[in-house]
Amino acid sequence: MTDNPYDAPQAQPGPPQDADAAEAIIGEELRKTSLGVIACLAYLLFWLLGSVGMGLWLLVSGTVPDALTGGAANPLAGMGRGLGLIYLGLSVFPMAFVLAVWFFLRALRRVASLHDPGAVLQALSWQRWLWLIPITLVVVTIVLLFVFMAFVIIMGVVAGGAG
């Protein structure tokens, strides 16, 4: 059987006899989803606040405190401004995710109030993008990890050459 039901004449989609009851359940399920989504929104706001706060702090202070990086062996001491800019730049991600979750919540509210398939479709569409968030995060983390490792290796080579 093909994955696309519209290519398969034996699997034509359509509402069953008790479609009204099922549609009412669909609306109810989406409405109940709001609580979990609000908790996720709180976490994303926390992340955004931490990222912007840390970025601004590093940018203004211009240095990374020894206490946060291990005292005498602080390799980041003079890089506060650069790190601050990186933090602020990476704040784009939590900001985008907060907006996406916000729109998802708005779509969920419309589902509860309108009882319209159009509102359900809107919610499903936003949910699709939200499920892509962890994938984006992991890709970004892996890329950053590689950049950081390359940085450490280069610094090690430079230090070795100078020694």
Add this chain to the structure above:
Amino acid sequence: MRSWTQDDWKRALTALRWTRTAGWAMVVIGVLYTGMFALMAPLMFIGGAFEPQDMPEMPFPLWGLGVVYLIFAVISLVITVLTWRCATITGKLLRHPSTEGLAHVLRRYRQWWWMAGVFSVFGCLFGVVGWIFNIAVALQ
């Protein structure tokens, strides 16, 4: 309330197809995260048992971090299993679309969001503790 049209179904199934693909990718990520937390927890327990005196600035014993990692591992495992169930059930709906099936899938997604909410709340608590710790160390 207007009824579902064929065009509505096409759009819904397209969105769900993307969600299913993201879901399978998230299963892989979930396995990696669960493995990482499950590995870190015993390491913290061992580290906490043998070398707590090496980190005098820590406001709590290192095994406490092991407990936190263990909780994260359990939550990650539950979310991963839920994601796997969401992906498989969405696949079934894509093969046999129906309004009851969609309601069933959305119930699973709701459970997933609620569990993600639990993870978020716990993450927030852990983050606040981390901030307090960092500020306390910086002020010393």
